[in-house]
Amino acid sequence: MTWIIVIVSVIVFLMISVAVFSWRNIKRSLKPNTLSYEQEIQWNKNKGLWLDFDSYSKIEYEIKGKDGYILHALLVDNASVRGTGRYVILCHGHTSNRYGSVKYLNSYIRLGFSCVIYDARSHGANAPDICTLGNIESEDLKCVIEDTRARYTDLRILGLHGESMGSSAALSVTKYKPEIDFIVADCGFISCYDVVHDGYGNLHLAFLAVIINLAGKILYHVDMKDTCALKCLENNTYPILFIHGDGDRLVKPYHSELLNAAASANGAYTELIMVEGAGHARCRYVAGLEKYTGYIENFLKKIEVL
Numbered sequence: 001m002t003w004i005i006v007i008v009s010v011i012v013f014l015m016i017s018v019a020v021f022s023w024r025n026i027k028r029s030l031k032p033n034t035l036s037y038e039q040e041i042q043w044n045k046n047k048g049l050w051l052d053f054d055s056y057s058k059i060e061y062e063i064k065g066k067d068g069y070i071l072h073a074l075l076v077d078n079a080s081v082r083g084t085g086r087y088v089i090l091c092h093g094h095t096s097n098r099y100g101s102v103k104y105l106n107s108y109i110r111l112g113f114s115c116v117i118y119d120a121r122s123h124g125a126n127a128p129d130i131c132t133l134g135n136i137e138s139e140d141l142k143c144v145i146e147d148t149r150a151r152y153t154d155l156r157i158l159g160l161h162g163e164s165m166g167s168s169a170a171l172s173v174t175k176y177k178p179e180i181d182f183i184v185a186d187c188g189f190i191s192c193y194d195v196v197h198d199g200y201g202n203l204h205l206a207f208l209a210v211i212i213n214l215a216g217k218i219l220y221h222v223d224m225k226d227t228c229a230l231k232c233l234e235n236n237t238y239p240i241l242f243i244h245g246d247g248d249r250l251v252k253p254y255h256s257e258l259l260n261a262a263a264s265a266n267g268a269y270t271e272l273i274m275v276e277g278a279g280h281a282r283c284r285y286v287a288g289l290e291k292y293t294g295y296i297e298n299f300l301k302k303i304e305v306l
Contacts, residue, residue, distance in 0.1 A: 245278025
């Protein structure tokens with residue numbers, strides 16, 4: 001009898017532990033503790049990625065996203081890019097904010113683009129909400145695209161550049177067939193569920209991904225499998241440049257390999273660049289400004305945007 005009580009107690013303890021663990025992990029993903037503007041700015045400055053940002057002109061405004069949700073945005077440009085008609089919308093990663101896009105913005109200013117940077121849902125100055133790492137965010141991005149086209153009447157070329165979660169949103173928005181000319185997807189993932197499955201699979205605990213996803217469905221009505229850029233690219237027609245670090249342990253390089261294959265399956269022009277030694281969201285830092293700008297410039301020339 002004593003052994004039965006011990007065994008039952010252990011099972012109950014393990015079940016409670018798994019439940020608490022799953023709740024904490026899904027909450028960390030869907031209701032993240034995000035960086036402040038000050039923290040993101042300081043990180044960029046410490047890494048030498050801020051560069052000329054302080055010298056640029058900045059206009060702050062608001063955009064209505066899905067269901068009227070307010071997104072805080074900035075138009076960043078200077079005299080050299082005005083009149084080119086080229087615009088790019090930059091989408092930051094999970095727990096970051098619009099200033100997380102500054103490291104990419106400098107490349108686009110050099111290439112003659114005015115830049116729209118904005119806080120993703122539940123990030124930055126935006127109101128707290130559920131974050132789906134690309135699914136609902138792609139609907140918000142659709143609104144940002146439409147707002148940018150309506151707001152800037154000189155617009156001739158419009159591109160998207162996303163990092164990680166931002167890449168997921170940029171790739172997922174293609175299912176709505178927005179009027180855009182290109183996408184640059186840095187360290188994107190095929191689905192949110194696969195990232196979690198990979199992470200726990202490394203620890204031989206892949207079964208936890210199923211439980212964590214179940215917790216998301218029960219507690220927040222979110223299925224991580226719904227955030228799936230791979231499915232959104234099934235009939236892709238947009239030129240896409242994929243960039244990924246070969247040292248990325250959070251989102252493994254095979255994600256961009258599969259995304260690239262899917263995006264080009266119907267004849268769309270795509271490229272895949274692996275940055276040697278770069279971890280997750282570190283391609284720009286490892287490659288440096290000149291080389292990273294070169295990746296984008298060469299791609300845009302091939303698709304005749306430059």
